[in-house]
Amino acid sequence: MRLKSYFSGTVEAAMDLARKELGDEALLVNARPATPETRSLGAFEVVFGLPDGFREPPARVTGPAAATAGASQDRLMQEVTELKRQMERMGQSLRYPRALPASGSLESAMYQRLMDADLEPALAQQAAQGTPLEDLFETCATLGRSATRTKNAGVTAPRAVVALIGPPGAGKTTTLIKLAARYGLTSRRPAQIISIDVNRIAAADQLRTLAAIVGIGCDVVETPAALAQVIEEHRNKDFVFIDTPGFGGAEMNDAQELAALLASHTEMDTHLVLPASMKAPDLARTMDRYEMFSPHKLIFTKMDETESFGPLINESSRRSLPISFLSAGQNIPDDIEPASKQEIAQRVRGRELLSLGATA
Numbered sequence: 005m006r007l008k009s010y011f012s013g014t015v016e017a018a019m020d021l022a023r024k025e026l027g028d029e030a031l032l033v034n035a036r037p038a039t040p041e042t043r044s045l046g047a048f049e050v051v052f053g054l055p056d057g058f059r060e061p062p063a064r065v066t067g068p069a070a071a072t073a074g075a076s077q078d079r080l081m082q083e084v085t086e087l088k089r090q091m092e093r094m095g096q097s098l099r100y101p102r103a104l105p106a107s108g109s110l111e112s113a114m115y116q117r118l119m120d121a122d123l124e125p126a127l128a129q130q131a132a133q134g135t136p137l138e139d140l141f142e143t144c145a146t147l148g149r150s151a152t153r154t155k156n157a158g159v160t161a162p163r164a165v166v167a168l169i170g171p172p173g174a175g176k177t178t179t180l181i182k183l184a185a186r187y188g189l190t191s192r193r194p195a196q197i198i199s200i201d202v203n204r205i206a207a208a209d210q211l212r213t214l215a216a217i218v219g220i221g222c223d224v225v226e227t228p229a230a231l232a233q234v235i236e237e238h239r240n241k242d243f244v245f246i247d248t249p250g251f252g253g254a255e256m257n258d259a260q261e262l263a264a265l266l267a268s269h270t271e272m273d274t275h276l277v278l279p280a281s282m283k284a285p286d287l288a289r290t291m292d293r294y295e296m297f298s299p300h301k302l303i304f305t306k307m308d309e310t311e312s313f314g315p316l317i318n319e320s321s322r323r324s325l326p327i328s329f330l331s332a333g334q335n336i337p338d339d340i341e342p343a344s345k346q347e348i349a350q351r352v353r354g355r356e357l358l359s360l361g362a363t364a
Contacts, residue, residue, distance in 0.1 A: 007051055007052070007053055008022075008026070008051070008052050009049050009050070009051050009052075010022045010025075010049070010050050010051075010052070011038060011042065011045035011046030011048065011049050012046040012047070012048060013046055013047050013048070014047070014048060018046065018048055018049065018050040019050050022050060022052050026052060036048070036049055037049070111132045111133060112132075114131065114132040115128050115129065115131075115132035117353070117354060118131055118132065118314065118352065118353070120312075121312050121313060121314040121352045121353075121354065122284045122312040122313075122314035122315050122318070123314030123317060123318065123352060124314070124318045124321075124322075127140050127314075127317060127318065127321060128314075136349070137317065137345075137349035137352060137353065138345040138346065138349050140317055140321050141316075141317045141320035141321045141326075141327070141345070141348070142320060142324070142325075142326035142327070142345075143320075143326050143327045143328070143342075143343040143344060143345050143348070144301055144326035144327075144328055144343075145328050145329060145342030145343050145344070146328065147164040147166050147183065147187055147243070147273060147328075148163060148164025148165065148166065148271075148273050149164075149165075149270075149271060149272070149273045149300070163239075163241075163242055163243075163244075163271065164187075164242065164243050164244070164273060165235060165244045165246070165269070165271040165272050165273060166183070166243070166244065166245050166246065166273045166274075166275065167246040167248060167266050167272055167273070167274045167275070168180050168245075168246065168247060168248060168274075168275050168277050168303070169248050169266070169274060169275070169276055169277065169294060169297050169299065170250060170276055170277035170278055170290075170294070171250050171251070171252065171278070171290050171294075172250030172251075172252055173250065173279070174250065174277045174278055174279050174305060175277060175279065175305035175306065175331065176247060176248065176250065176277045177201070177210065177211055177214070177247055178214075178305075178331075178334060178336070179277055179303060179305060179329070179331050179340065180197065180211075180245050180246075180247050181197075181211075181214045181215070181218060181336050181337075182331065182336050182337045182339065182340040183245060183329070183337075183340065184197055184215070184218060184220050184243065184245045185218040185220075185336055185337035186337040186340065187243060188220060188242070188243040188245070189218055189219060189220060189337075193242040193243060194240065194241045194242050194243070195220050195221075195241055195242065195243035195244070195245065196220065196221050196222075196223065196238045196241045196243070196244050196245070197211065197215045197220055197221065197222040197223070197244075197245045197246075197247065198222075198223045198224075198225060198231060198234055198235065198238075198244060198245070198246050198247070199211045199222065199223070199224045199225070199246075199247040200224075200225050200226070200227075200228070200230075200231050200246065200247070200248055200249065200262065201247050201248060201249045201250075208224040211224075211247055212224070214336070217336075218336065218337075223238075227261075228261045228262045228264075228265040231246070231262075231265065232265060232269070235269075235271075248262065248266075249262075251293075253289075253293060256293055256296070259296070259297075260296065262297075263296040263297045263298075266297050266298070267296070267297060267298035273300055273301070274297055274298065274299045274300050274301075275299065275300070275301045275302065275303045275328055275329075276291065276294050276297070276299035276301070276302050276303070276325075277303045277304075277305060278290060278291070278302065278303070278304055278305070278319075279304070279305050279306040279309070280304040280305065280306050280307045280309070280310050280313065280315075280316060280330075281306045281309040281310040282315075284312075284314070284315040284318065287315050287318075287319060288315075288318075288319065288322070291319055291322075291323060299325060300325070301325060301326050301327070301328040302316075302319065302320060302323075302325050302326070302327045302328065303327075303328055303329045303330075303331065304316055304327065304329075304330050304331070304343075305330075305331040305332070306331070306332065307330050307331065307332040308332035308333060309332075313348065313351040313352045314352050316348055316352075317348065317349075317352060326343075327343040327348065328342070328343055329341065329342060329343055330342075330343050330347070330348075
């Protein structure tokens, strides 16, 4: 669904303008006083949702209103995402309606420490009152979706088709090489790397160089259709690792065709790669944007660049997605490890909290 704003002196006038232009298919999303930045366009703003595939008539709005439409839509999308997240938090609170720990108690100290680690309040409350942190999220350090192929000798072996997706700068390419070296090269099982990241300058050359260093073949394709064909051509490989472009917030429309392919491919094991150092609200918004890819697991990179690990548990719990791997540093293939509940929970709790629990 796309969003579009209309401004006028009254809510009724703005709604009337929207209905005349969009017809009855448009859905009213919000109505409110205009912000100081947009007040020159009208005293009130109404926001309508347009269903996918809806074709708007030629725009009638000109001048300042037309110039601000794109910026207003982006801002509204962010507000809708934030509202959705707040509703999810409210739902958690309703599911676990416990009183906050009394001030000065051990539970209170634990609760505050978990809140300082940016753990969601509802999750921190459960953990402070006795629920193990390890029970609040999932891990699954595997590659592939348990598909098999038949070798010449008639023996079946697991085949893993693994795609790494994520925002620009998340570390997808380095992480992919680490996984390919550790699980393909060291196990002496045939592997292949495929890149569809043709957006970044010299990205393909960089990946070819890294692939050559670790001794794994590398193909570069330009379209999702070509990607599907090359995946099939390498059906004899035990591991196929796919590097994808990093799509920013304003580029997600360009990602739809690739997202549809990855989401519909029966063998695809899609890992969403996210920096652990990303601020919690930005992390949640990024996950919302990449929902179209239907990821199966989460990989967190840049673990050495933050001391707040609560958001890892927040997002795994919120999306019911397991965390597969944790990465820190650039060393290939050493600086990556399978995710474990104990390790992540210990990072969130911190040493101070562990000491408190030991002396209680």
